[in-house]
Amino acid sequence: xxxxxxxxxxxxxYPAFPEAAHEAVRDETLRGxxxxxxHTIRAKRARAVAExxxxxxxxxxxxxxxxxxxxxxxxxxxQVEEAVTAAGGTVHWAVDAQEANRIVADLVxxxxxxxxxxxxxxxxxxxxxxxxxxxxxxxxxETDLAELIVQLGKDRPSHILVPAIHRxxxxxxxxxxxxxxxxxxxxxxxxxxxxAELAEAARLHLREKFLRAKVGISGANFVVAETGTLxxxxxxxxxxxxxxxxxxxxSVVGIEKVVPTWRDLEVFLQTLPRSSTAERMNPYTSMWTGxxxxxxxxxxxxxxxxxxxxxxxxxxxxRQALRCIRCSACLNVCPVYERAGGHxxxxxxxxxxxxxxxxxxxxxGSEIDASLPYASSLCGACYEVCPVAIDIPEVLVHLRERxxxxxxxxRGGNKVVxxxxxxxxxERAAMRAxxxxxxxxxxxxxxxxxxxxxxxxxxxTLPGPGKAWSGTRDLPPVPAEPFRDWWQRTxxxxxxxx
Amino acid sequence: xxxxxxILGRVRRALADVPPDDTPYEQAVSRDYLRHHGDRRVEETVxxxxxxxxxxxxxxxxxxxxxxxxxxxxxxxxxxxxxxLVPPGLDESxxxxxxxTRVPDRxxxxxxxxxxxxxxVTGCAVAVAETGTIxxxxxPDxxxxxITLIPDHHICVVRVPDQVVSxxxxxxxxxxxxxxxxxxxxxxxTSDIELDRVEGVHGPRTLEVVLVSGx
Amino acid sequence: MRVALFLTCVNDTLYPDTGRAVVxxxxxxxxxxxxxxxxxxCGQAHYNTGYRHEAEPLARRFAEVFRGYEAIxxxxxxxGAMVRELYPRMGERARAEGRGDxxxxxxxxxxxxxxxxxxxxxxxxxxxxxxxxxxxxxxYHPTCHGLRVLGLGDRPLRLLRAVQGLExxxxxxxEECCGFGGTFSVKNPDVSAAMGTDKVRHAESxxxxxxxxxxxxxxxxxxxxxxxxxxxxxxxxxxxxLASTEEEPAL
Numbered sequence: 001x002x003x004x005x006x007x008x009x010x011x012x013x014y015p016a017f018p019e020a021a022h023e024a025v026r027d028e029t030l031r032g033x034x035x036x037x038x039h040t041i042r043a044k045r046a047r048a049v050a051e052x053x054x055x056x057x058x059x060x061x062x063x064x065x066x067x068x069x070x071x072x073x074x075x076x077x078x079q080v081e082e083a084v085t086a087a088g089g090t091v092h093w094a095v096d097a098q099e100a101n102r103i104v105a106d107l108v109x110x111x112x113x114x115x116x117x118x119x120x121x122x123x124x125x126x127x128x129x130x131x132x133x134x135x136x137x138x139x140x141x142e143t144d145l146a147e148l149i150v151q152l153g154k155d156r157p158s159h160i161l162v163p164a165i166h167r168x169x170x171x172x173x174x175x176x177x178x179x180x181x182x183x184x185x186x187x188x189x190x191x192x193x194x195x196a197e198l199a200e201a202a203r204l205h206l207r208e209k210f211l212r213a214k215v216g217i218s219g220a221n222f223v224v225a226e227t228g229t230l231x232x233x234x235x236x237x238x239x240x241x242x243x244x245x246x247x248x249x250x251s252v253v254g255i256e257k258v259v260p261t262w263r264d265l266e267v268f269l270q271t272l273p274r275s276s277t278a279e280r281m282n283p284y285t286s287m288w289t290g291x292x293x294x295x296x297x298x299x300x301x302x303x304x305x306x307x308x309x310x311x312x313x314x315x316x317x318x319r320q321a322l323r324c325i326r327c328s329a330c331l332n333v334c335p336v337y338e339r340a341g342g343h344x345x346x347x348x349x350x351x352x353x354x355x356x357x358x359x360x361x362x363x364x365g366s367e368i369d370a371s372l373p374y375a376s377s378l379c380g381a382c383y384e385v386c387p388v389a390i391d392i393p394e395v396l397v398h399l400r401e402r403x404x405x406x407x408x409x410x411r412g413g414n415k416v417v418x419x420x421x422x423x424x425x426x427e428r429a430a431m432r433a434x435x436x437x438x439x440x441x442x443x444x445x446x447x448x449x450x451x452x453x454x455x456x457x458x459x460x461t462l463p464g465p466g467k468a469w470s471g472t473r474d475l476p477p478v479p480a481e482p483f484r485d486w487w488q489r490t491x492x493x494x495x496x497x498x
Numbered sequence: 499x500x501x502x503x504x505i506l507g508r509v510r511r512a513l514a515d516v517p518p519d520d521t522p523y524e525q526a527v528s529r530d531y532l533r534h535h536g537d538r539r540v541e542e543t544v545x546x547x548x549x550x551x552x553x554x555x556x557x558x559x560x561x562x563x564x565x566x567x568x569x570x571x572x573x574x575x576x577x578x579x580x581x582x583l584v585p586p587g588l589d590e591s592x593x594x595x596x597x598x599t600r601v602p603d604r605x606x607x608x609x610x611x612x613x614x615x616x617x618x619v620t621g622c623a624v625a626v627a628e629t630g631t632i633x634x635x636x637x638p639d640x641x642x643x644x645i646t647l648i649p650d651h652h653i654c655v656v657r658v659p660d661q662v663v664s665x666x667x668x669x670x671x672x673x674x675x676x677x678x679x680x681x682x683x684x685x686x687x688t689s690d691i692e693l694d695r696v697e698g699v700h701g702p703r704t705l706e707v708v709l710v711s712g713x
Numbered sequence: 714m715r716v717a718l719f720l721t722c723v724n725d726t727l728y729p730d731t732g733r734a735v736v737x738x739x740x741x742x743x744x745x746x747x748x749x750x751x752x753x754x755c756g757q758a759h760y761n762t763g764y765r766h767e768a769e770p771l772a773r774r775f776a777e778v779f780r781g782y783e784a785i786x787x788x789x790x791x792x793g794a795m796v797r798e799l800y801p802r803m804g805e806r807a808r809a810e811g812r813g814d815x816x817x818x819x820x821x822x823x824x825x826x827x828x829x830x831x832x833x834x835x836x837x838x839x840x841x842x843x844x845x846x847x848x849x850x851x852x853y854h855p856t857c858h859g860l861r862v863l864g865l866g867d868r869p870l871r872l873l874r875a876v877q878g879l880e881x882x883x884x885x886x887x888e889e890c891c892g893f894g895g896t897f898s899v900k901n902p903d904v905s906a907a908m909g910t911d912k913v914r915h916a917e918s919x920x921x922x923x924x925x926x927x928x929x930x931x932x933x934x935x936x937x938x939x940x941x942x943x944x945x946x947x948x949x950x951x952x953x954x955l956a957s958t959e960e961e962p963a964l
């Protein structure tokens with residue numbers, strides 16, 4: 001079975017989620033950074049959402065728009081192609097990461113340039129575009145502040161919206177001081193760790209790159225099928241720089257980013273900013289349709305990317321993950337993400353949405369992907385905040401079934417029968433035994449009585465695998481008799497209370 | 499087989515289990531969300547725009563048509579600007595009282611040249627009160643997208659109440675999708691450091707919005 | 714009204730006091746409650762761990778055992794949510810797998826008749842003051858499935874506020890998961906323990922003597938954490954507080 005590449009160098013040899021989280025949970029700085037950042041944004045998001053009285057209706061409309069689009073995706077993709085072409089753009093189709101990277105590298109080479117400026121884009125992260133371009137002698141400069149921090153720090157992204165969320169201000173200052181010189185204009189002398197000064201340092205460092213750039217690379221938040229309009233939602237202005245100053249613009253966009261009509265944006269432009277940065281509206285939103293005479297790039301390429309999306313679309317429970325608009329509200333509210341951090345998810349898509357996207361886009365063949373569906377307490381906070389109502393717990397449980405029991409899935413466009421993942425044999429046996437006991441109450445009762453009779457011998461901690469519980473928690477004491485014995489003995493409590 | 503055909507074929511096979519659906523799009527999606535939030539008189543809508551612009555750190559001024567040239571001259575002077583970018587279709591009267599050197603928006607000016615200009619003055623296509631957003635659509639009074647991006651100081655004139663709408667849905671109705679559009683809500687900002695918002699990154703760090711009535 | 718107590722396998726085995734408290738409370742409120750001896754487990758742990766097919770016989774069994782009752786009351790938000798939210802989904806999945814409507818039809822009758830205890834008290838019996846007396850400082854943790862799946866809202870708090878002698882103190886970060894999550898607690902022990910520790914620290918910060926919840930599985934996790942951290946707080950199921958009276962205080 002071929003695994004779809006979802007661009008993290010080192011995949012698929014990442015450790016399973018629990019092992020990765022084991023380290024992260026003990027990293028006090030990381031825990032502090034994540035707690036601070038996620039709690040800050042949680043409260044703000046709640047306020048931003050509370051401002052609009054029709055939030056539930058907007059959420060439902062968003063869900064329906066996306067579901068409808070996915071239902072007729074073939075039609076809308078063809079419509080996108082026609083509209084973008086008519087507006088002066090060129091449309092390319094990429095089945096997987098490799099093909100997308102090839103297309104982009106060739107387009108850049110054809111311009112004769114050896115450097116590009118990039119707008120923050122999950123799709124290009126996913127396909128590992130920067131590494132692929134590097135291999136072709138093309139240097140890609142990330143221009144989003146958080147992406148810049150990650151790139152300068154030779155780090156991995158840990159959040160969808162704020163890939164450097166795991167870094168606090170003083171760590172960022174240290175990275176800027178030591179690394180900016182390697183990539184261009186060094187950090188100003190005496191740079192402090194105030195966010196305003198750090199932002200200023202990024203402005204100065206990137207300005208020369210923006211002004212000389214001939215090729216820009218972006219993703220898109222939305223593509224409007226009826227008009228061929230692409231939309232990029234951002235804050236810093238780096239997006240506007242990359243989208244308007246270069247002569248050539250290449251946008252790599254997942255096929256699920258399509259919406260049918262211009263009017264659909266009225267929903268998402270209300271729900272996305274409030275869900276992601278907790279703003280009524282983000283500072284800048286750029287919309288462009290093909291090319292415009294004497295304003296912005298004279299050449300525009302749109303690369304439509306599959307890379308596991310059609311396989312995900314084939315799963316009737318899992319396909320709802322394709323509604324995702326990458327707002328990251330689910331990460332910010334997730335108690336597991338807050339403790340484990342984004343790196344533990346072994347993917348550019350961390351957090352709850354990552355736990356259902358990665359094992360669908362890449363398959364469940366690797367240790368990390370087989371462990372991701374279990375990286376949740378199923379508390380449901382993610383579903384509650386999702387602006388397109390993705391029932392993440394439902395998909396998590398569905399993927400757990402795939403891992404534990406095997407499934408028929410689509411990989412690379414073909415139907416494949418998956419066997420249960422390795423390492424679940426003991427659990428499966430235990431589940432079967434429990435089911436057997438629960439369908440034979442006599443057995444259950446015997447077990448309960450045995451436990452009660454031997455209760456004084458029970459330890460408060462367990463050896464071996466039992467340590468997973470008792471390493472940090474006492475076991476509950478076993479009562480003198482189970483309830484059902486008391487019920488029977490006392491005639492439902494009517495014959496004495498003892 | 500081309501990748502295009504392969505992807506489209508995969509999409510069709512992926513949806514083989516889904517019952518046919520010929521619902522027209524207009525009926526497939528319920529749009530029972532609001533067209534705008536709350537009922538306001540026209541002046542209140544303009545006030546809300548001002549309030550939300552200020553909330554996201556834009557500087558808001560009010561003026562009538564008569565006072566506008568003086569106000570613009572004052573703002574440029576206060577800033578100490580030596581040069582100002584001027585879109586081709588900007589109302590000429592707006593700059594009659596300033597001495598600042600005008601730089602026309604030309605197709606062949608390079609980004610480096612634009613980087614040496616201090617300020618830019620433009621009109622706008624529409625402004626959204628609920629979100630504190632101004633929208634630029636490349637019309638002659640707004641110019642190319644890059645002239646409102648590279649200079650560090652942007653003065654944007656909004657004609658009130660004509661150019662003000664309450665909500666995002668109302669704003670989109672007024673726009674032509676195929677024009678190059680930029681929605682601007684306050685000066686550039688970032689939340690990338692500890693998810694805390696700071697203003698002033700790559701776009702203009704000072705956004706001054708002039709709400710002009712009777713123009 | 715024929716009312717059955719669905720105690721849950723965890724409570725039956727480990728927390729019989731909660732079951733006795735529910736019986737005492739409902740009897741006091743004039744409800745004649747039955748405990749069908751054939752009941753075992755709703756299948757939640759199987760379902761949520763990825764063994765839906767093992768959960769199906771348990772769901773069918775549940776539907777059989779409780780078929781004849783007008784109301785099925787359970788002192789567990791998550792087991793209540795299993796029946797109400799996930800039984801219909803199990804039926805749908807079976808249908809999608811080409812196994813017809815049989816499972817959906819079998820499960821359908823028990824779904825709307827299953828109530829979490831506080832729902833039953835407030836919505837069906839229409840009481841918030843159940844005549845309880847509990848002279849302690851209590852903080853309440855709304856467990857996730859009760860809060861977000863069943864939508865219990867402030868029902869538990871209204872019940873607690875009406876208890877004489879009880880001082881209710883607000884729990885910081887109340888709506889955040891405690892980290893139990895069924896098999897999550899052993900599959901991801903580090904994260905689970907970190908969440909549990911934070912929840913216990915929050916509870917401790919209130920100065921309350923008692924951490925109350927409407928689900929003993931979460932309390933088992935939190936109680937085990939409290940004991941290990943030697944906080945001196947006690948985990949107590951809401952049924953035991955509501956059953957407590959001046960004459961017969963909680964155990």
